């Protein structure tokens with residue numbers, strides 16, 4: 001995808017999080033990454049989705065220098081940049097405060113894989129990322145949030161391409177993907193899975209995660225070299 005197309009996809013992806021109800025007010029942002037030029041395109045801070053135009057998007061280097069755009073980038077930009085620097089192969093990051101996924105984040109609970117809908121998108125539990133200390137929040141809140149997410153995945157040996165989502169404690173989810181629109185799709189899937197998990201555990205409080213063989217079957221028929229879901 002060339003850089004101008006990526007810009008259009010970032011714009012579409014930001015409109016989409018509002019259109020599908022994942023982002024109320026301005027509670028969310030999507031970015032895209034161009035691996036050739038190593039540039040990131042992100043939503044500007046505080047601009048309502050219905051007024052957002054392609055000229056408003058901010059272009060930055062991976063180390064956070066603004067290269068294009070007159071508006072301030074999203075306040076979560078350092079988190080997005082940390083994910084692009086650490087997770088090879090991702091080219092889109094999406095952050096929202098979607099209700100059910102955020103409820104898990106605020107409760108400090110990972111999202112267990114209770115069914116095949118979850119297994120189709122995430123190869124197991126979606127982890128919860130630790131709370132930052134007072135010192136870390138004062139020093140570099142959004143940057144260290146990104147580092148904490150990266151550390152969460154590395155320390156637990158979770159492949160970020162197989163589990164493209166995290167719940168940040170007391171905050172909300174971040175998802176990612178191979179494009180900005182795929183990152184948004186993963187936010188939609190995460191929100192639906194969180195809602196289903198809350199409903200399932202209210203019906204049966206002793207609900208347990210789905211059996212491993214079903215998790216493996218559902219994830220691998222959609223992802224990886226032997227995938228056969230969808231059309232060729």
Ligand SMILES: [Zn+2]
Pocket residue numbers: 095096097171172
């Ligand atoms: Zn947020």
